[in-house]
Amino acid sequence: MRRLLRHGTFAQVLDHCLNVNGLSLKRLQDHLAVRGARVSRAALSYWRTGRNRPERDESLRAVRALEDLFGLPESTLVSLLGPPRPRGRAAEPGSVDRKRMWPGHDPLLVALAAPADDRLRYLTVHEHVLVDADRRLAEVRIRMVVEAQRDHVDRFLVYQWVEESDLPELVEPRSCRPGRMRRDRETGATVCELVLDQRLVGGERAVVDFAWRFPPGPELTYYHRRFTRPARELVLQVGFAGNAPAHCVPYRQRTPATAPRQGRPLWIGPSNTAHLVLEDVQPGIAGLSWEWD
CATH class of the missing domain: 1.10.260 (434 Repressor (Amino-terminal Domain))
Incomplete structure (x- = not known):
């Protein structure tokens, strides 16, 4: 104190x-x-x-x-x-407009008549990414602790983007259910509404789980999480079902249009899993990139 x-x-x-x-x-x-x-x-x-x-x-x-x-x-x-x-x-300092963070998703947000994304705050985000033995993205499991920033909050939006691949499927939701969804196969963009099991008043919290399951796509060399507003904690784990990459580093970006800043190389142990843990996450992009050979 x-x-x-x-x-x-x-x-x-x-x-x-x-x-x-x-x-x-x-x-x-x-x-x-x-x-x-x-x-x-x-x-x-x-x-x-x-x-x-x-x-x-x-x-x-x-x-x-x-x-x-x-x-x-x-x-x-x-x-x-x-x-x-x-x-x-x-x-409202310390935020990034979601049009800058998700530029390809703007038409989908307009189609949904999406409300502002300041109704919920992410306290913790835990993502476990599975890369299959063919070096392709197979699945992302997500657990989020969210806190309502106003009364009568019963839903929020989640985003996904893929490159040179078919669109993923949202599966296994817990403490929530999928609502409206908009997709653009040409740009690889998906926006999905998650409806909470309980309507929240300001200050109340909820824990939600869901996963994205991906069809076969190109060889994966990076994965990141985008934040438009601050969060308390991000835990990003990337597990490799086959051989681990030869080199893996964390990186940060302010927006997709800015150059990434790389951190120190990460050690990948016998579990073939790389992890990134960040506290007091500021708006922007946080992720891991790797080289296979």
């Missing part, structure tokens, strides 16, 4: 206090109400994730109530807020 108060943000301190005290957003809302501060759970979720921060007089009264609730010295949290931020669309 001392380190966070000195070097952290308001959102980080609030998240730490909630975790340490075992408080849900609903219980926090009740505690604030007892102290005369009424705040919606959606607003509390925005404060916790850093998507928004308290600035109005009523919100600042709630912040002072938080200081009392958590036993913090007066103005401890208020001092972390800093000056007010500019309003409007430009006020």
Whole structure:
């Protein structure tokens, strides 16, 4: 806590206090109400994730109530807020427009009349990629922990793109079901709507599992994950059913149009699996690339 108060943000301190005290957003809302501060759970979720921060007089009264609730010295949290931020669309820092991240998918999103992609936040994303013995992409299994950023969230979109191959099939959904889907065989783009088993209010979380199964395609030499907004954690594992590649490196990109920045080569052990683990993932592309010979 001392380190966070000195070097952290308001959102980080609030998240730490909630975790340490075992408080849900609903219980926090009740505690604030007892102290005369009424705040919606959606607003509390925005404060916790850093998507928004308290600035109005009523919100600042709630912040002072938080200081009392958590036993913090007066103005401890208020001092972390800093000056007010500019309003409007430009006020959302740290994001990449999905048209830049998925340029070939824009017509599909228009056909779906897709809502903005800021209704859910990805907390953790775990992807296990299987490359078959013929060096082709066979399957990607995905587990995601998501958090609603507003009330009445019951679905979200997932994207897939393939090169010189037929389109993949979404299979084995858990805690969700496929909704509307749009595909473009010419560009290899797929957009699928996943409908959650339960409608979420702001701050509530869900765990969803699903997989993409791929028909035979070209030899695979890379795989990546694209983020339009920050996430807490990415775990990317690539398993090779045949011989492991001779060389494998992680890489990052801001968008598909920018040059990749490579990291240090990764060691692949007897399990024939390479893995990449990232925390506090910023918007952009994170992946692995390899050479077979």
